[in-house]
Amino acid sequence: MDVPEIAADALAALNAEYEAMPPVAAMRIRAVAFDGERLRLLAPLANNVNDKGCAFGGSLASIMTLAGWGLAVLELRVAGLAAEVYVADSQIRYLAPLYDELRAEAGLVADQDWPAILQCLRQRGRARLNVHAQVNDAGGRAVATLEARFALIAPAGD
C-alpha cells in the first residue's frame, strides 16, 4: 500500500467531494495532508467566525466531523473498498476560543486499527469505527476535541 503515491489523487478527490457540499464550500474547509493514519484539514477564520470574532462552534463541529468522515473515505479508497460513511454520534468539547485559521486533525482512537475495521466491512458489509479529532491553535494546543462513531455500509449486493 503506497500511501504517499495514492494520497495526492485521493486528497484531490476528497476535496472535490467537500467542495460539492454547499455548507462545506461556504466554510472553505479543505484537506491538506494524509499520511495513511491521520488526515489534516484547514479552513480560514474569515468564513467561520462568530459574533465574538473567534471560530464559530458549528464550524469547529463541522471541520472535526468532516476530518473523521474524510479519514474513513480515504482509508476505503486506499483499500479499494466501496462503502458509504455515516456519522452516528459525537461528543465535542470546546476548550478555548480560536482567533486563527482552523487546523483540524483526525485519526482512529487508540484501541482501533484499520485492518480490523476493513476486514469487518469485507466480511459483514458493515463496520463501526471510533475517531478522535481536534482543532489546534497556531501553538499546537487543542481548542476543541471530538470523539465520534462512524458507520461504514457497503453497497447492497457487494
Place this chain on the structure above:
Amino acid sequence: MDVPEIAADALAALNAEYEAMPPVAAMRIRAVAFDGERLRLLAPLANNVNDKGCAFGGSLASIMTLAGWGLAVLELRVAGLAAEVYVADSQIRYLAPLYDELRAEAGLVADQDWPAILQCLRQRGRARLNVHAQVNDAGGRAVATLEARFALIAPAGD
C-alpha cells in the same frame, strides 16, 4: 414579563446576530418562534446538503448548537441581563437522514429552570445551563438530538 410582546423584536435582533456570522448566513439558519421556553429555528436543505443529498451533519450540529445559544441570548434579553453565551460541550446523535428543511427546537433539560439560572448569573456573574435540542423531520420525528452545556458570563464590573 410579557414574552409574546418582546419576542418579535428579540427574534429580529437574534436573526441579525445569526446573519452577521458568515457560516450561519451561508447555512441560512434563522429563528422563527420563541414562546419564552423554547426557540425554533429553520434552514433550507439546499444550503445544508451533503454528498448523499440529505442534511449535512455539520449543519445539523450547527443549527442545534445555535438553537441552544439563541435560547440563552433571548432569555437574557427578556430578563434585561447582559452576558456572553459560550457553548462548553455537546453530545450529538444522528438518528436518521433528513431529506427536508431543517427544523430545530431547543429548551432547557427537564431538571433546570430559567429563574434559578438567571439568579445564579446575577449573584455570581456566571451560570451554567444544560440545553436539549433536536431536529425534526416533517412528521415531527427526531432525526438528530443534542445535549449541550452553555456558560453565561457577565461583563466584568457588572
